[in-house]
Each structure stands twice: as C-alpha cells, then as structure tokens.
Amino acid sequence: MNNRSHRAFKEQLYDQFVRIGRALANPHRLELLDLLAQSERTVEDLAHEAGMSVANASQHLQTLRAAQLVEVRRDGLYGYYRLADDSVFRLWQAIRDVGETRLAEVERVVRTFLDDRDSLQAVSAEELVELLHDDRVIVLDVRPAEEYRAGHIPGARCLPVAELEARLRELPKNREIIAYCRGPYCVFADEAVALLRAHGYRARRFAQGLPDWRVAGLPVERLEGDEP
Amino acid sequence: MNNRSHRAFKEQLYDQFVRIGRALANPHRLELLDLLAQSERTVEDLAHEAGMSVANASQHLQTLRAAQLVEVRRDGLYGYYRLADDSVFRLWQAIRDVGETRLAEVERVVRTFLDDRDSLQAVSAEELVELLHDDRVIVLDVRPAEEYRAGHIPGARCLPVAELEARLRELPKNREIIAYCRGPYCVFADEAVALLRAHGYRARRFAQGLPDWRVAGLPVERLEGDEP
DNA sequence: CGATTATTCAATTATTATATTGAATATATG
DNA sequence: CATATATTCAATATAATAATTGAATAATCG
Structure with a gap:
C-alpha cells in the first residue's frame, strides 16, 4: 500500500471510530448510557430521571443510536431504549476508570457530596461472591424494582432505597446486609447503608x-415473564 | 441527600467524565492516542506521522493533556508526549472493540483497503505465548525501531517493514515467521506477511x-540505556 | 550574542453541536 | 372517530470546536 492510500485508510478508520468518541462527548449522553446499563427504559422515563426535556432526551438518544451504542424497541406508544451490547458498557467502564485514575476532580466531587464514604467499607466482587453462600448475610438490591426485574444478583432481595425505611422490619438484625445499586458512583447503596x-x-x-457484576461474568438472575 | 443536591452531584460527576469523552471526539486525537500507545514522541514527529500541521498537532495534544490522557516531558527543545497510563490505552481498546462489534463500516473500510485479510491467519495472544518458546518460529517486530526500543515482545527481532525487503537474507526460510506491529488495524504486519x-x-x-500484549499482562522487553 | 529550531500562543474564520420551542406523527383509548 | 399520549421532527439562536496563519517563546548551537 502506498503512502497516499495508507493515509486514506487511516482517515476512514478514525472517522469511523470517532463516531463513538463524539457520542461520548456530552454529559447527558453519558448519563443516559449509565441509566441504560441497568435496564431498558422509555424516552420520557429517561428524560425525567436525567432532568432533561423529552425532546432533548429523544435527540440525544438518536445521537447514541446513530453511533450504534443503543438500540430501540417499539411497543405501542413507547420506545424502549437499551444498550446495544456489553462492549458499550465496558466502554463506559473504561471512561469511569480513566476518570477515577486520572481526574482528581472526580474524587473531589465524591468527597464533597459523600464525605464519609470510606466508612462504608465497600465489598469487592470477589468478597461478595463468597458472601453469597453465607446465610449470615443478606444481599439487598436497593435500585428501583424495574431494574431488579431486569436482572439482579442471585438471591438478592429487592428493596428500593426509597422504600427501605418503611420496610425495615423485613430485615433481621442478626444478619449482615450488603447493599448494591447501579455502580460505584451511585448513591443508593450509600444511603441504604447509612440508614441501616x-x-x-x-x-x-x-x-x-x-452491570459491573454482570460483565465480570458473574451470575445474574432474572424474574420470569418480563421483557427480554 | 435530597433531590436537588443529588442532581448537582450527578451533574458534577458527568461534567468530569465528559472531559474524557470530549477528548475522544476528534479523529486526529484518536490517531495521536493510537500512536502514543507505542512510545513517547515529539510534537513534530507526531504531526508528520498523522499528516497534520505542527500547530494543529500541538493544540490537539494540549486538549488531550487537559483531559489528563497524555503527559509531556520536556527535554531541551523537544516535548515528548506519552499516554498518561494503561487505563488510557484500555479506553482506546474499548472504543476499538465497540467499533469492531457495532460498526459495520469499520469492517467495510478494512475490506476495501486490505482485501485478502482473512488469508493472513492472524495468531492470537494465547497462541503466540506458546510459540515464543518454539525455536522453529521467529517473532518479528516490524514497527519503526524507536517503537521496538520502547518495548517489544521478548525474543522478537527488530525489522521495520520499510527495511524488510532489503534485509530478507537475515531470515532463515526454514522457520515460520510471526510478524507483529502496532495493533489490529495497523498495516505493517499485513505488509510484512505479504512480502515474506x-x-x-x-x-x-x-x-x-x-500495547495490547502489554496490557494483557504479558512480558515486555526493553533495551537498556533508553528513555524511561 | 545572533541564528536556528521546536513548540506554543492568539486571532480569525468556518463548521458543528446544543437546547428550546412548537408542530407533526403515530399509536392507543373511549 | 375524536382524543390523549409518547415520540420525533424542524427551525432557530447560541455556544463550542477546529484548522490556519503568523507571531511569540524558549532552548540550543555556532
């Protein structure tokens, strides 16, 4: 291959890969990807949770779709968006990882809003794998019930953090509780642990x-009779 | 945490992570990252290889630096840029992976410029690990010598593809040759195999x-007396 | 010191991205 | 069939991004 066509080849390749980069260049779109990593959701639902207008959310979802990062399934009036596949979540994980490793501001923001985070004694995936078979431990999925239905750690109980205080009596005090939620920067589990x-x-x-648990190849349970 | 501060927290977090996304939103910057994954390089050198003006390359490198994806070391007149750490290469890998998985156009571009690629019978990392100890095999690093010096597969010979034809007599015909280069979309190894x-x-x-070999935790050799 | 060189800076122009708004589309419901 | 609803579309104003140009810096070398 001569120099000119070599350069043309590289330009066309990077022009393709940058479609992905551009899709990642907006904070709303990152939040949408983060939400979609949990379960499929409708446009209005996503717009509400991410604090944006429906039209704006729709446009950003279309941008993500153009880069093939998400797919949509139509059902009646609704469009259910979902991540295209696990490689997309791994990409978001890679961004999170660079941010955690390289951006001091990320840690600063976390410290500002969650000042005593170190005290939560986070459990690693390896530890949690062991604890799953320990009947002195209860694993609690504190995400919204929808997300639990879309997939959860086997044996985990569904108890959304919003309902936790009202339903405390369901939990025996003689067992340790491990709460999990959407990801390392999700506050649901933090709040659940503080409340408990x-x-x-x-x-x-x-x-x-x-989602991190899932792409690590660890087992995920799904309730029957739900959407694929 | 109330709703308002919860939203402020999320906004500040995504505003940080999107610094990384924005840095990835330009084809020249992706190419610069790809080149820097091999070895540190000067601005002028990068500009020349990526076919852009020096001022433009400098600006893009500064954008990458602002997102903490690259670092620079000054030595006399020169600034040597390098990837900040392995998490940055893994991020580029994740983009490549999504592109390969999701963008049909990537495969189309590869087919257009390298039409008989399947015939090259690419060797996986696992296979190559075995072949390293096989003395019927020669492993050839066909990248520029600079990149070989910055790190190579143990036992590999340095034979840049540009010099290959002139130096063919150095290679015995009774041994199989495995050529490697910068990455899956680099044409150096393809051209070397075709020539051989x-x-x-x-x-x-x-x-x-x-770089993929290195971040997979496989051994890398470095010549003594070179830059860190 | 003056000339050379690598890099960065600043200003300019063209392009692209974004949020908002209100209308359009299409499906479901009574 | 008329209404309601979820989503998309189109137009617009604003903001951010990018490449180019020529000048400015700063280190090196004769």
Whole structure:
C-alpha cells in the first residue's frame, strides 16, 4: 500500500471510530448510557430521571443510536431504549476508570457530596461472591424494582432505597446486609447503608454495580415473564 | 441527600467524565492516542506521522493533556508526549472493540483497503505465548525501531517493514515467521506477511499489537540505556 | 550574542453541536 | 372517530470546536 492510500485508510478508520468518541462527548449522553446499563427504559422515563426535556432526551438518544451504542424497541406508544451490547458498557467502564485514575476532580466531587464514604467499607466482587453462600448475610438490591426485574444478583432481595425505611422490619438484625445499586458512583447503596446503620444494622455496600457484576461474568438472575 | 443536591452531584460527576469523552471526539486525537500507545514522541514527529500541521498537532495534544490522557516531558527543545497510563490505552481498546462489534463500516473500510485479510491467519495472544518458546518460529517486530526500543515482545527481532525487503537474507526460510506491529488495524504486519510469503516464507501476523500484549499482562522487553 | 529550531500562543474564520420551542406523527383509548 | 399520549421532527439562536496563519517563546548551537 502506498503512502497516499495508507493515509486514506487511516482517515476512514478514525472517522469511523470517532463516531463513538463524539457520542461520548456530552454529559447527558453519558448519563443516559449509565441509566441504560441497568435496564431498558422509555424516552420520557429517561428524560425525567436525567432532568432533561423529552425532546432533548429523544435527540440525544438518536445521537447514541446513530453511533450504534443503543438500540430501540417499539411497543405501542413507547420506545424502549437499551444498550446495544456489553462492549458499550465496558466502554463506559473504561471512561469511569480513566476518570477515577486520572481526574482528581472526580474524587473531589465524591468527597464533597459523600464525605464519609470510606466508612462504608465497600465489598469487592470477589468478597461478595463468597458472601453469597453465607446465610449470615443478606444481599439487598436497593435500585428501583424495574431494574431488579431486569436482572439482579442471585438471591438478592429487592428493596428500593426509597422504600427501605418503611420496610425495615423485613430485615433481621442478626444478619449482615450488603447493599448494591447501579455502580460505584451511585448513591443508593450509600444511603441504604447509612440508614441501616442508623437503625442498628451491620451493613456495607458492594463497591460496584449490577452491570459491573454482570460483565465480570458473574451470575445474574432474572424474574420470569418480563421483557427480554 | 435530597433531590436537588443529588442532581448537582450527578451533574458534577458527568461534567468530569465528559472531559474524557470530549477528548475522544476528534479523529486526529484518536490517531495521536493510537500512536502514543507505542512510545513517547515529539510534537513534530507526531504531526508528520498523522499528516497534520505542527500547530494543529500541538493544540490537539494540549486538549488531550487537559483531559489528563497524555503527559509531556520536556527535554531541551523537544516535548515528548506519552499516554498518561494503561487505563488510557484500555479506553482506546474499548472504543476499538465497540467499533469492531457495532460498526459495520469499520469492517467495510478494512475490506476495501486490505482485501485478502482473512488469508493472513492472524495468531492470537494465547497462541503466540506458546510459540515464543518454539525455536522453529521467529517473532518479528516490524514497527519503526524507536517503537521496538520502547518495548517489544521478548525474543522478537527488530525489522521495520520499510527495511524488510532489503534485509530478507537475515531470515532463515526454514522457520515460520510471526510478524507483529502496532495493533489490529495497523498495516505493517499485513505488509510484512505479504512480502515474506511472496519470497517463499511461511508467515502469519499477530492479531493485535504490542500495547495490547502489554496490557494483557504479558512480558515486555526493553533495551537498556533508553528513555524511561 | 545572533541564528536556528521546536513548540506554543492568539486571532480569525468556518463548521458543528446544543437546547428550546412548537408542530407533526403515530399509536392507543373511549 | 375524536382524543390523549409518547415520540420525533424542524427551525432557530447560541455556544463550542477546529484548522490556519503568523507571531511569540524558549532552548540550543555556532
């Protein structure tokens, strides 16, 4: 291959890969990817959770779709968006990892909003694998029930953090509780652990989230009769 | 945490992570990252190889630096840029992986410029690990010598593809040759294999590149007395 | 010191990205 | 069939990004 066509080849390749880069160049789109990593969701639902207008969310989802990072399934009035495949979540993981490793501001933001995070004694995936078979431990999925239905750690109980305080009596105090949620920067598990401890429970959080657990090749359970 | 501060937290987090996304939103910057994955290089050198003006390359490198994806070391008149750490290469790998998995156009571009690629019978990292200890095999690093010096597969010979034809007599015909280069989309190894076969050698290429080998935790050799 | 060289800076122009708004589309429901 | 609803589309104004140009810096070398 001569120099000119070599350069043309590289330009065409990078022009393709940059479609992915461009799709990642907006904070709303990153948040959408983060939400979609949990379960498929409708446009309006995503717009509401991410604090943006429906039209704006729709446009960003179309941008993500153009880069093939998400897919959509139509059902009646609704469009259910989902991540295209696990490679997309791994890409988001890679960004998170660079941010954690390289951007001091990420840690600063976390410290500002969650000042006593170190005290939560996060449990690693390896530790959690062991604890799954320990009947002195309860694993709690504190995400919204929808996301639990879309996939959860085998044996975990569904108890969304919003309902936790009202349903505390369901949890025995003689067992340690490991709460998990969407990911390392999700506050649900942090809040659950704080609440549980305030009520006299022994509690810790899983360091990561359900999608990280899944792409690590660890087992995920799904309730029957739900959407594929 | 109340809803308002929860949203502020998320916004500040995604605003940080998107610094990384934005840095990846330009084809020249992707190419610069790809080149820097091999070895540190000067601005002028990078500009020349990536076919851009020096001022433009300098600006893009500064953008990458602002996102903490690259670092620079000054030595006299020169600034030597390098990837900040392995997490940055893994991020580029993740983009490549999504592109390969999701973008049909990537495969189309590869087919257009390298039409008989399947015939190269690429060797996986696992296979190559075995072949390293096989004395019927020669492993050939066909990248520029600079990149070989910055790190190569133990036992590999340095024979840049540009010099290959002139130095064919250095290679015995009774041994199989495995050529490797910068990565899966680099044409150096493809060209080396084609040339070698045309001269009666048995030759295949390594499917990936040296940086992929390195971050897979496989051994890398470095010549003494070179830059850190 | 003056000339050379690698790199960065600053200004300019063209292009692209973004959020908002209101309308359009299409499906479901009574 | 009329209404309601979820989503998309189109137009617009604003902001961010990018390449080019020529000048400015700063280190090296004769």
